Amino acid sequence: xxxxxxxxxxxxxxxxxxxxxxxxxxxxxxxxxxxxxxxxxxxxxxxxxxxxxxxxxxxxxxxxxxxxxxxxxxxxxxxxxxxxxxxxxxxxxxxxxxxxxxxxxxxxxxxxxxxxxxxxxxxxxxxxxxxxxxxxxxxxxxxxxxxxxxxxxxxxxxxxxxxxxxxxxxxxxxxxxxxxxxxxxxxxxxxxxxxxxxxxxxxxxxxxxxxxxxxxxxxxxxxxxxxxxxxxxxxxxxxxxxxxxxxxxxxxxxxxxxxxxxxxxxxxx
Amino acid sequence: xxxxxxxxxxxxxxxxxxxxxxxxxxxxxxxxxxxxxxxxxxxxxxxxxxxxxxxxxxxxxxxxxxxxxxxxxxxxxxxxxxxxxxxxxxxxxxxxxxxxxxxxxxxxxxxxxxxxxxxxxxxxxxxxxxxxxxxxxxxxxxxxxxxxxxxxxxxxxxxxxxxxxxxxxxxxxxxxxxxxxxxxxxxxxxxxxxxxxxxxxxxxxxxxxxxxxxxxxxxxxxxxxxxxxxxxxxxxxxxxxxxxxxxxxxxxxxxxxxxxxxxxxxxxxxxxxxxxxxxxxxxxxx
Numbered sequence: 001x002x003x004x005x006x007x008x009x010x011x012x013x014x015x016x017x018x019x020x021x022x023x024x025x026x027x028x029x030x031x032x033x034x035x036x037x038x039x040x041x042x043x044x045x046x047x048x049x050x051x052x053x054x055x056x057x058x059x060x061x062x063x064x065x066x067x068x069x070x071x072x073x074x075x076x077x078x079x080x081x082x083x084x085x086x087x088x089x090x091x092x093x094x095x096x097x098x099x100x101x102x103x104x105x106x107x108x109x110x111x112x113x114x115x116x117x118x119x120x121x122x123x124x125x126x127x128x129x130x131x132x133x134x135x136x137x138x139x140x141x142x143x144x145x146x147x148x149x150x151x152x153x154x155x156x157x158x159x160x161x162x163x164x165x166x167x168x169x170x171x172x173x174x175x176x177x178x179x180x181x182x183x184x185x186x187x188x189x190x191x192x193x194x195x196x197x198x199x200x201x202x203x204x205x206x207x208x209x210x211x212x213x214x215x216x217x218x219x220x221x222x223x224x225x226x227x228x229x230x231x232x233x234x235x236x237x238x239x240x241x242x243x244x245x246x247x248x249x250x251x252x253x254x255x256x257x258x259x260x261x262x263x264x265x266x267x268x269x
Numbered sequence: 270x271x272x273x274x275x276x277x278x279x280x281x282x283x284x285x286x287x288x289x290x291x292x293x294x295x296x297x298x299x300x301x302x303x304x305x306x307x308x309x310x311x312x313x314x315x316x317x318x319x320x321x322x323x324x325x326x327x328x329x330x331x332x333x334x335x336x337x338x339x340x341x342x343x344x345x346x347x348x349x350x351x352x353x354x355x356x357x358x359x360x361x362x363x364x365x366x367x368x369x370x371x372x373x374x375x376x377x378x379x380x381x382x383x384x385x386x387x388x389x390x391x392x393x394x395x396x397x398x399x400x401x402x403x404x405x406x407x408x409x410x411x412x413x414x415x416x417x418x419x420x421x422x423x424x425x426x427x428x429x430x431x432x433x434x435x436x437x438x439x440x441x442x443x444x445x446x447x448x449x450x451x452x453x454x455x456x457x458x459x460x461x462x463x464x465x466x467x468x469x470x471x472x473x474x475x476x477x478x479x480x481x482x483x484x485x486x487x488x489x490x491x492x493x494x495x496x497x498x499x500x501x502x503x504x505x506x507x508x509x510x511x512x513x514x515x516x517x518x519x520x521x522x523x524x525x526x527x528x529x530x531x532x533x534x535x536x537x538x539x540x541x542x543x544x545x546x547x548x549x550x551x552x553x554x555x
Contacts, residue, residue: 030361031361031362031365033358034357034358034361034362035358035362039351039354040351040352040354040355040358041354041355041358041418042355042358042359042362042417042418042419042421042422043417043418043419044362044419045414045417045419048413048414048415048417048419049413049414052412052413052414052415053413055412055413056409056410056412056413058412059409059412060409063409079315080315080316080317082312083312083313083315083316084316086308086309086312087309087312087313087316090309090313122529123525123529126488126524126525126528126529126532127521127524127525127528128488128489128491128492128502128524129492130404130491130492130495130502131491131492131495131502131505131521131524134495134505134506134509135505135509135517135521138509138510138512139329139330139333140326140329140330143317143318144316144317144318145316145318148316148318214400214402217402218402218404218405221404221495221496222495222506225316225317231405235408247401247405250400250402250405251397251400251401254400255396255400
């Protein structure tokens with residue numbers, strides 16, 4: 001086959017000039033609109049960065065000198081953060097099993113019930129974590145309780161969505177066996193679906209535990225307990241050396257939890 | 270013997286029993302479950318929660334929910350929509366900043382593109398950035414750009430780089446070697462390889478991740494509002510502090526509606542990008 005021959009066979013390059021132009025124009029228009037302060041967009045005030053960058057640099061310089069003498073005082077709040085993360089993940093894990101089986105097509109053939117659960121979970125997922133915390137702190141008072149409730153709501157949304165979508169996107173031949181043996185839907189779910197999706201659940205539970213450590217570190221900023229409260233308090237006193245100890249501690253704990261959960265995950269899956 | 274088989278469905282039970290493999294030991298899973306359960310209970314006991322108040326909690330929350338959603342006050346709706354747009358702007362500008370910064374950084378951090386020392390250094394930076402909460406970053410940036418949406422956008426842009434760049438280098442590393450080798454065999458430089466082998470393979474994934482970043486930012490921008498970066502989060506935090514529950518209810522409805530709307534639009538575009546890419550691949554392969 002010669003080169004000329006081949007060149008004749010290569011199909012014409014697809015061209016979508018108009019479509020590409022429209023897409024780019026749309027993107028540019030949206031971007032410009034988001035940068036117009038007149039209609040509520042972000043004011044790209046680069047002048048303020050040029051004028052005040054020293055403030056930020058000073059803060060970073062202060063943060064770079066952690067006051068290690070402060071470290072012992074961070075232990076108790078950090079422990080509370082970890083406890084909140086664990087309890088939140090555990091409660092969410094318990095709640096997520098029935099809800100997930102309820103929200104997946106293979107384990108719940110009834111459309112109205114499935115749509116109902118999915119709608120509720122989607123609404124729950126659309127509210128950001130700290131927003132829950134703010135509203136819950138106002139409802140039940142300052143402390144660890146609103147923090148744990150926030151984490152539970154947040155985790156249930158994630159686990160139910162991810163696991164039920166994973167169930168929906170795979171085949172379930174093994175469930176036929178249960179149906180052929182005359183089992184009810186509950187029995188089939190219990191005996192076939194649950195052991196099959198258990199690794200998926202374990203994976204997501206570990207993932208939300210990691211997320212929880214991250215989130216519960218800052219929940220205290222709105223009064224929901226944990227080390228975030230200390231962070232906010234020291235910042236209010238402009239004690240940046242203390243703040244940096246807290247941040248470093250959060251970094252270390254987050255990385256340690258990530259490594260541990262990766263090890264566990266490799267064993268489980 | 271044959272009569273017995275007909276009347277009873279059980280044939281030689283002892284023989285089949287012995288043919289079954291032994292049940293796997295449940296000892297270790299049970300032990301692990303007990304340990305995890307004990308740790309969780311210990312953690313729960315250690316929390317400073319007054320447990321006897323817990324039974325009253327559902328009633329209390331239901332009461333507040335009634336205050337919020339029975340008759341939400343729609344007077345402040347125009348302002349809420351403006352603040353929502355401000356949050357969306359913050360999320361979008363932050364996403365653009367993040368994607369523009371993380372694309373070259375992620376490429377350099379990929380195996381086979383940049384030198385090893387640069388790769389390891391960049392990956393360490395990404396790991397640190399991933400661990401810093403956006404809110405903490407925003408608190409530092411506040412001192413430079415003040416209580417403005419720009420602070421929020423910058424915080425979102427910088428905080429997202431850690432994860433976004435990781436997705437980029439993971440995408441680059443999952444690209445098959447063939448195209449890169451072909452470009453190199455034809456005498457292409459590293460820049461040619463990036464442009465003609467790597468970029469065509471990763472662009473749909475990267476664009477899809479860019480939109481996903483926007484979706485994440487929509488949620489986080491509401492969080493940044495709580496520390497004063499403006500947008501719907503600031504408004505929500507204010508009215509929660511004023512205990513104006515009917516307005517809080519309206520704001521929550523706006524937050525949920527806006528988030529779900531943005532998720533739907535962005536999700537549809539993402540699916541179009543990924544599926545469009547797949548169709549084109551098939552066309553070329555055939």
